[in-house]
Amino acid sequence: MEDIAIYTETSDVPLKEILKTISDKEDGGVALSHKSSGGELKKYFEEIVPDYDKDRVYVSDIKKVLQWYNTLQEKDMLDFSESDEETKETDSTEDKENTDSK
Numbered sequence: 001m002e003d004i005a006i007y008t009e010t011s012d013v014p015l016k017e018i019l020k021t022i023s024d025k026e027d028g029g030v031a032l033s034h035k036s037s038g039g040e041l042k043k044y045f046e047e048i049v050p051d052y053d054k055d056r057v058y059v060s061d062i063k064k065v066l067q068w069y070n071t072l073q074e075k076d077m078l079d080f081s082e083s084d085e086e087t088k089e090t091d092s093t094e095d096k097e098n099t100d101s102k
Helices: 015-025 038-048 059-074 081-100
Strands: 005-007 012-014
Touching (some): 005 015, 012 015, 015 038, 038 059
Antiparallel strands (some): 005 012
């Protein structure tokens, strides 16, 4: 799953980041059902990834992402601690570089 990404207008966003954004939005709870209408799915996904490429990301893709998220959430298999650690390490490195340059 690490190779899966969503097209945006400027780059590709890894699936793990998308799932984390959904989790943050829903406070770790269930997301919109993948069985919702196409319009609802697009509106919801735009809240998650505002600049997603509407020409290359189809409703079927959005359905898959939400279905995967809800399945993983239901089975308590969403673990973002690794990405949190990476963020902390990056922040720590940036802080050190900023301190060193002063």
